[in-house]
Amino acid sequence: MGVMTRWLDPDEQRTWRAFLTASRALMDTLDRELQRDAGMPHAYYEILVRLSEAPRRQLRMSELADLTGSSRSRLSHAAARLESAGWIRREDCPTDRRGQIAVLTDDGFAVLAAAAPGHVEGVRHHLFDALSPAQVDQLRRISETLVAHLTG
Amino acid sequence: MGVMTRWLDPDEQRTWRAFLTASRALMDTLDRELQRDAGMPHAYYEILVRLSEAPRRQLRMSELADLTGSSRSRLSHAAARLESAGWIRREDCPTDRRGQIAVLTDDGFAVLAAAAPGHVEGVRHHLFDALSPAQVDQLRRISETLVAHLTG
DNA sequence: GCGATTTAGTTGAACACTCAACCAGTGCCG
């Protein structure tokens, strides 16, 4: 209250709108490709990826939520769908009786293995192929700075 | 088919994940703030902004869809909601009888004016305050390159 | 130990987005 708004100057305005447009277009494109080729949205693909990289292909629900930057609720709903598709299953946690462990099934792994090459090509084509090596480096630093700033 | 997948190297992997995390966290944060303070998601806010900047605060639906990077369907649904909130209204286009013109109402303008300062502060705080001027410049170039690449 | 708080996860309702199907009006080309 009472403090004047520090409006965006024209450069900032331009940067903000370009960033908005670019990140939305990129995500929409990858989402559509993944939906078309693998029958799942990008968020679900990421869940499978994280599980596939975990020891024994399994993770606590809360850990999985953190890794995918998802709310617990969202992950719960997503897990219900992935489970009914047969791509993951949920088991009780032996050490914490509140806990649930999401496990990637063989079917889930197969679906992921089939989808991954196309998706990686998409990321490469739509993102990395457009940028110089220096820009990729800049983007990494900027993104890591933002992550630290937003979560710190 | 037959072409080996060019997997992401560790640097690219790291860049991609940081970008994903950062852009999702940023959007989620701004979305939540806007929902809390103005009772609308960021996508709807953007629609009102674009209308407020247009001559006579009005735009053809298709033009508005292009400006906001939205599908026509999405915009139609959004417009229905914004109209029932009384923030926009739709009029017939005099020169093309298929067309509809979205017009920002006074109520819509007032809601936007009330929401804007807080939102701008959010963008500044969560994005620009975290980056050096050089990084802002880099982000602008990268984003503009991506937009050109994705839409060209 | 035992009540109060916190953490893990799920649920249902309300809302938003996608996709495909659709109507209506425009414009092109014979």
Next chain:
DNA sequence: CGGCACTGGTTGAGTGTTCAACTAAATCGC
């Protein structure tokens, strides 16, 4: 002119996300 493809926009069904409320189990403080 008359047919045909294209454009502008809407609709409904299906799917995903959010928010708040809720259960159950662990943990903290005394």
